Structure formats: C-alpha cells, structure tokens
Amino acid sequence: MTDQELVERAFAMHQFSYAPYSRFPVGAALLCEDGTVFTGCNVENAAFGSAICAERTALLKAVSEGHRDDWTTLAIAGRGQDYCWPCGSCRQMLYEFAPDLRVLAARGDGTFQEALLSELLPCGFGPKSLA
Incomplete structure (x- = not known):
C-alpha cells in the first residue's frame, strides 16, 4: 500500500467520526507489516x-486483534489547514508498541508530511524504560 492510499483510507474515516463538539473529524489508518490496515x-x-x-481507536483495534509489534505506518487526516499530528496522549500510547513508527500527518487539502514517532516524542517512556 502506498502512503497516498493509506492517507486516503484515513480521510475515508471522516464519515464515521462523531465530533459534535469540536466539529473537527479526524480519521486514522494504521498499516501492519502483513498489509493489514486498522482504521x-x-x-x-x-x-x-x-x-x-x-489514532487511539485504530491502535486499540489492532491490539485487540493481536497486532502488537508489526506496525509500520500510521496516517492521520484532519480537515484543517494545519497538518494533523497526534496529540500527546496518542504519541504515548503509540510509543508503547512502535517507537519507530512512521507517521503521516495530512491536512484538509490532502497533502501530508512524514515524521518518525521517536522524533515526535523524543526521550519517550516505554516498556524498556521499566527494565
């Protein structure tokens, strides 16, 4: 799956968003090594x-279906003018399973930027921190 296709899958999730308060629908698509995508x-x-x-919805779906250590890329799509990067809580939850996850942050016009989760959450706290 290409990055563009993954971003499109994230945008497609806007139709299911429940955002009556912020009126800011967000969709996510999490790609696993075997090609499985959790939205x-x-x-x-x-x-x-x-x-x-x-992104936490996609994460919980992946974990609940046995995918915990094979995530490669996460696309997040918002409708705003700014790129839709994960919030702090999402960064922490994602870091638990995939510190080096590729993150694609899309804005409303469909363009996106890429960063590693480890860049978005430097010095992150994860399972290895407890050893």
Missing part, C-alpha cells in the same frame, strides 16, 4: 475527557 475515527463525548482520538 479509526475520533469519538467525542459530552464529558470531554472521555473522548478518544482516531
């Missing part, structure tokens, strides 16, 4: 702390 969208809640981001 997600943001789901907001009136108790704002209970909301979940699109």
Whole structure:
C-alpha cells in the first residue's frame, strides 16, 4: 500500500467520526507489516475527557486483534489547514508498541508530511524504560 492510499483510507474515516463538539473529524489508518490496515475515527463525548482520538481507536483495534509489534505506518487526516499530528496522549500510547513508527500527518487539502514517532516524542517512556 502506498502512503497516498493509506492517507486516503484515513480521510475515508471522516464519515464515521462523531465530533459534535469540536466539529473537527479526524480519521486514522494504521498499516501492519502483513498489509493489514486498522482504521479509526475520533469519538467525542459530552464529558470531554472521555473522548478518544482516531489514532487511539485504530491502535486499540489492532491490539485487540493481536497486532502488537508489526506496525509500520500510521496516517492521520484532519480537515484543517494545519497538518494533523497526534496529540500527546496518542504519541504515548503509540510509543508503547512502535517507537519507530512512521507517521503521516495530512491536512484538509490532502497533502501530508512524514515524521518518525521517536522524533515526535523524543526521550519517550516505554516498556524498556521499566527494565
């Protein structure tokens, strides 16, 4: 799967987003080594702390289906003018499983930028930190 196709899969998840408060739908698509793609969208809640981001939705789907150590690339797509990078909570959750994950951050016009998760969360805290 190309990076462009993965970004398009993330954009396709906007249709399932539940964002009545922010009105900012976000979609994510997480690619595994075997070609499996787990998608997600943001789901907001009136108790704002209970909301979940699109990338954590995709992460939880992957983990719950046995994919924990084979992630290669994550695409995140928002509708805004800025690139849609993962928030701090998402960076921490992703780091637990894939510190060197490639992250593609797309903005509303479909263009995207790439960075490694380890660049987005330098000196991250993960399982090896507990050893």
